[in-house]
Amino acid sequence: MKLSSFRYIVPQAFKSMLHNGLMTVAAILTITISLFLCTAFWLLIINIDANARQVEEDVRVLAYLKEDIPDGQEEGQAEAQPEAQGEGQPAALPEAQSAVQPEAQPEIEPEAQTEGQTEGQAEEEQEKQLEEKYAVIRDEIMAIPGVASCEFISKEEGIKDLGSRFGGVDLKETLGGANPLPDLFSIMAETTDDVAVIAEKVSEIEAVDVVRYGEGTVEKLFALTDAMRRVGVAVMILLALAAVVLIAMTIRLAVVARKKEIMVMKWVGATNAFIRLPFLLEGVFLGLLGGLLALVLVLIAYVNAGDYLASTISFVLVLDIGQIWLKTAGFTLAAGLILGIFGSLFPLANRFMDV
Amino acid sequence: MLIQTISLGKKYKNGIVALSDINLSIDYGEFIFLTGESGAGKSTLIRLLFREELPSSGQILISGRSSIRLSKKDIVRLRRNTGVVFQDFRLMERNTVFDNVAFALKAVERPWDEIKKRVPRVLERVGLAGREQENVMHLSGGEQQRVAIARAIINNPIILFADEPTGDLDPRTSMELMQLFNEINEQGTTLVMATHDKTIVDAFNKRVLTLSAGRLISDSVGGWQL
Structure with a gap:
């Protein structure tokens, strides 16, 4: 794959997203909601964990x-x-x-x-x-x-x-x-x-x-985080599955919409990578965009919830956003990226996409 | 020898035998008409020859190598040396003439500077000079097929397959296009054209392969055989 080919591949991915319109919006929103809930859950868990640790160290x-x-x-x-x-x-x-x-x-x-x-x-x-x-x-x-x-x-x-x-x-x-x-x-x-x-x-x-x-309290809090982690993982898997399915459907539609182009590419001797990369990239963009939206929403929600908690029940320890935003961003965007790649891999495994 | 088939057969999953026991050879620079009634197996043979489909029996040797055993890399190389044109043009309707032709170069990752130079040249060759920015849907059928031919030959293929390229065109436009195909062949490209148009076959004194019910019934130089 030549580097210059990205001049074609990258705009192609964006064009396809625009062309897919509603489906693109639906996919991004599903990813956003999934990742928002996953990240919010994760933030809740690490905060309860921090509170438990604080009690433990008391x-x-x-x-x-x-x-x-x-x-x-x-x-x-x-x-x-x-x-x-x-x-x-x-x-x-x-x-x-x-x-x-x-x-x-x-x-x-x-x-x-x-x-x-x-x-x-x-x-x-x-x-x-x-x-x-x-x-x-x-x-x-x-x-x-x-x-x-x-x-x-x-x-x-x-x-x-x-x-x-x-x-x-x-x-x-x-x-x-x-x-x-x-x-x-x-x-x-x-x-x-x-x-x-x-x-x-x-x-x-x-x-x-x-x-x-602190006797009992620490154990109770850790038991709570443990239970939440288990429920969280189950919820996350379900949400991730929904996101992957929607990305896969969007990419499948993109493949169908560009069937003729794919055929022409195959006839003139395009490589498998060249044919598939725009679609993979489209999936990645969908995932990252959804992740970015989720990140912004979750950070806004976190700051507001933190302020609210601080003004009502101040003994609860709320981790400072400055300490965790980078980790949160990494978590959300990486999850978006992985969902995007997974979602697009399914439709691209089709034999039709092979040279 | 460019292409050789040995006992080539194609049976589809639904049980229909499209081709059976086809033995033929195609040499560099030849112009071959593939004739026969509708359903005789012309299109199937073309699809097998440019490896859109794989044979269910027999072999196709391309420059001495079996088409079944080609690696992905070899398939890509084969396709880059092969051009293909269809009856229904198969152009990207929303795009301009330039984009349609340039797409064949983009897909094989040619640099942009080269694409800008080569597209007008090939358009001139097919008689569409200066028409780069027109939308392909605004062109006549004959002109659309010229765009498809330009796209097929821009990578300078060794062999060009044409499946009923004049099927949807009026006789005059068809003859004009045939002149273009003849020129392309004279410039060195091997040409295999499926057609059921007797007038065209008779007008050019070329090798004619005749198929009937999936079998090769004649291979001779001259006019229509049926």
């Missing part, structure tokens, strides 16, 4: 405190009998709370305004006692080997923080002034290996009600 243990901290705690003694079974139990925590990275300060917020002098004094006294109790718990936690730091997060801070993660809503107001969250200690382990042991030790502290860390 070295935090959250220790939710009981509503009424037993007095014995003040002396640092762990009592055998847990108190306050009934009303003191914190409500089930939202799943999100266990995966958050709080930035709250360790201070305790002052409670509500005092009504009278004596009442105010009593409350201050109570607060002081509580603070002392918390200090003791903190010391106990810090004494556990492998703990790097420990941070107190009051229920007030907790609800504010949670609200801000769901797009800045005032959750307390939404819940009619009630705050179902308990006070908690956010404990950082030195390494991920220590997390389980620390959690175990922390749960033994009398004042601690529930201990949460």
